[in-house]
Each structure stands twice: as structure tokens, then as C-alpha cells.
Amino acid sequence: MLEKMCATCQYNLSIINMLKNELPSENMIDNLTNVFKVFGDNTRLKILWVLFDKEVCVYDIADSLNMSQSAISHQLRILRQARLVKARRDGKNTFYSLDDEHVKRIIEQVLIHISE
């Protein structure tokens, strides 16, 4: 299946190859685990899922997950700080969406892992 890698794959691999021979700094490890910790919560992962292909306001996220507005708002702040989602205010509503394509790619890789 891996006959020939495209530029994207090669670029990605090069990043990890650069680092594989030495332990990264404690700071780099912190940055990495902090991102993983943000993904490691059911509520946050569901929020990301809701935002996969559309922009949604806080109330609608809470509604579709059947949770309180407060709980969702708290988690959205954590997701925002990790730069996984971005917010856009429109009148009384704040609409959230994924900050970049990496979010999908990260979840994608874990999905591939558990589906084997």
C-alpha cells in the first residue's frame, strides 16, 4: 500500500526524523502532551466532531451534545487556548470552528490506529 509517498507524507516524516535521535527538550515534551491532554476528553472530542465541517454556536453545540451551556463553554476555552478551535462573534452568538486542518489529521491518525 505504501508504494510511493507524496510530498505531504514525506514532509511529515521528515519532521519526526529530524528529532528521533535525541530526547526533545522538556518544553517540547510539555507542548506535545498538552495538546494530547486536550484531545483526551470525551466532551472536547465530541465538540471537535460537531465542528468537523461546520461553524456552530455555543448553544447549538450544547444542544447537540445534550449538555449544559456552561460545560461546553468551559471546554471551548480549553480548545481555544490550544488553538484547536477559533471563535467568531456575530451579534449575540459566538460561532466556533476548527482552527486548522491539523485537528482532523490528528484524530484521523488515532482512528487509523484503533481501527486495526
Place this chain on the structure above:
Amino acid sequence: MLEKMCATCQYNLSIINMLKNELPSENMIDNLTNVFKVFGDNTRLKILWVLFDKEVCVYDIADSLNMSQSAISHQLRILRQARLVKARRDGKNTFYSLDDEHVKRIIEQVLIHISE
């Protein structure tokens, strides 16, 4: 940069595209977050880093991370249960290595995310 995706990239994207339109089951979410939780700890991430390109026994992992054998063993069990590392006994030693290439790919994606 994304001129044309290779088979690997397309396969990967197809997995997430399949799922994006509906909330996954609670069970699927649990499986996903459990993997993220395992990655979300400094000690475990460093262990994975040590194992990136070689097989290492418990004592040597503890030594290179300057931590107790007990702490390392504890985390290795969690990594084993998540199928991120595998163990091979050779006499008195147990050698650990990454269970598959996904481990690298998962960390790789997060590295790409934080390096932007």
C-alpha cells in the same frame, strides 16, 4: 504544497470523511480519548521517544530518563495495554519497542500542529 495526494494520504482522509457527518458512538469516542490520554503524559511520551528507533529494556529506559524502575514499569503497562508498545522477553530482560508505525505518525501530526 498539496499538489497531489498519494494513496496513503487519500486512504487516511477517507477514514475521517466516512465518519464526519454523524456523531460517533460513545464507545468509539471512549476508544479515541483513551489513546489520547495515554499520549498525554510526559513520562509516557518520553518513553515512546526513547523507543522511536530501537528496542530498549526497562532498566535502560529508566536510566536514560533518570527515573525509577517502578515508575517506568508502571507507564509501560499502560502503553502496552493501549497497544502502543510491545514487549519481548529475553532472559532476565524485557525489551520494549513501538508496536507499530502509527505511534510515530500520531506524534508527528501533533508536532506539525505545534510547530506552526
Place this chain on the structure above:
DNA sequence: TGAACATATGAACAATTGAGAATGTTTTGC
């Protein structure tokens, strides 16, 4: 301006988690 709606924040509490200490289990060499 003030009521109504949408969202954010703070404090408190319960649940989870990582590390250390002590102990248990396997394996090797004598």
C-alpha cells in the same frame, strides 16, 4: 434604559491520575 438572550467565568466538589514505597514474580548462574 432595561429586559431578554447568549456566552463566559469563578468557586466548590467528586473523580481520576501519576509517583513512590514495599512487596511479589520470573529467570539465570552457581
Place this chain on the structure above:
DNA sequence: GCAAAACATTCTCAATTGTTCATATGTTCA
């Protein structure tokens, strides 16, 4: 068989984390 080496496991405690409840902030419109 026994001692030593290499790991694994159990228990406990301190620290972190997610949720709820109450309250604050911000926005629109009459």
C-alpha cells in the same frame, strides 16, 4: 535449591481535572 537480578504489581497520597451551580459580562432591541 538459593541468591541475585530484572520487572511487575499493589497500595496510598497529592495533584490535576471535569462538571455543576451561581453569577458576571456582553449584545440586541423595544
